[in-house]
Amino acid sequence: DTAVSQTPKYLVTQMGNDKSIKCEQNLGHDTMYWYKQDSKKFLKIMFSYNNKELIINETVPNRFSPKSPDKAHLNLHINSLELGDSAVYFCASSPNSDRHENSPLHFGNGTRLTVT
Amino acid sequence: ILNVEQSPQSLHVQEGDSTNFTCSFPSSNFYALHWYRWETAKSPEALFVMTLNGDEKKKGRISATLNTKEGYSYLYIKGSQPEDSATYLCAYSNYGGSQGNLIFGKGTKLSVKP
Numbered sequence A: 001d002t003a004v005s006q007t008p009k010y011l012v013t014q015m016g017n018d019k020s021i022k023c024e025q026n027l028g029h030d031t032m033y034w035y036k037q038d039s040k041k042f043l044k045i046m047f048s049y050n051n052k053e054l055i056i057n058e059t060v061p062n063r064f065s066p067k068s069p070d071k072a073h074l075n076l077h078i079n080s081l082e083l084g085d086s087a088v089y090f091c092a093s094s095p096n097s098d099r100h101e102n103s104p105l106h107f108g109n110g111t112r113l114t115v116t
Numbered sequence B: 001i002l003n004v005e006q007s008p009q010s011l012h013v014q015e016g017d018s019t020n021f022t023c024s025f026p027s028s029n030f031y032a033l034h035w036y037r038w039e040t041a042k043s044p045e046a047l048f049v050m051t052l053n054g055d056e057k058k059k060g061r062i063s064a065t066l067n068t069k070e071g072y073s074y075l076y077i078k079g080s081q082p083e084d085s086a087t088y089l090c091a092y093s094n095y096g097g098s099q100g101n102l103i104f105g106k107g108t109k110l111s112v113k114p
Helices: none
Strands: A004-007 A010-013 A019-025 A031-037 A043-050 A053-057 A064-070 A073-078 A087-094 A111-115 B005-007 B010-014 B019-024 B030-038 B045-050 B056-059 B062-067 B072-077 B086-094 B108-113
Touching (some): A010 A019, A019 A031, A019 A111, A031 A073, A043 A064, A043 A073, A073 A087, B005 B086, B010 B019, B019 B086, B030 B072, B045 B056, B045 B062
Parallel strands (some): B010 B108
Antiparallel strands (some): A004 A019, A031 A043, A031 A087, A043 A053, A064 A073, A087 A111, B005 B019, B019 B072, B030 B045, B062 B072, B086 B108
C-alpha cells in the first residue's frame, strides 16, 4: 500500500538510449512532480502536473518529456540519454490547493539512473 | 537566484542531547517553508509546512519556528534518539516563483550516537 511508488529503483543504461521511469500515487492527489537530485545533492524540480495538465516546466532539456495518462500517474521519458543525466530522480505528489506549496510533498523512493 | 542555506551541513550528537539547526532563505515575497526528514535509503518525509511569520509547529520531540521577516527557520530536536539520525531538508517558495516550485536546501545530516 505504498503511497507514491516509482519504478525501477535502479536503472543502468548506455548513452544514447531512451528510457522511462514510472510513477504512481494512490493518495488521490491532484498534483504530481518530478524532482532531480543533482551532483551537489540539491533536490530541484523538473516538472509539475495538476490534473494531467503541465503547470511547471523548469529549464530541463527537451529530451525529458513527462507523460500523465491520468492524475494518478506521471511518467518520465528520457530520450538520447547522456552521461550528465546520471542522478537520482524522485516523483512526488501533493493534494490540490490554491497554491500547492501549502501542502507537504509525498515522495517516492527515488530511481537511481546511471548512464554509462 | 534564490538560495536556501542550511547549517550546519552535518551534526554529531549523543543520545539524549537536544539540538537545533537553521534554514535561511530570502525574506522578500515569502510564501511557504517546508521541513522534511530524509532517512538513508528512504524517501523524504514531510515534518512541517509553515506559512505565517511567528509560526511554531511541533511533532513529538521535534519542533520548528519561522521568522519570515529575517528569513530563517529553526528546527529543534529535544532529547535526540538514534532513530532521529537522518538528513533534515528545508524548502522554500515565494510569491514570485512558479506555483508549486519549492527550492530545497542541501540539508543538515544528523547522526545520533547511542
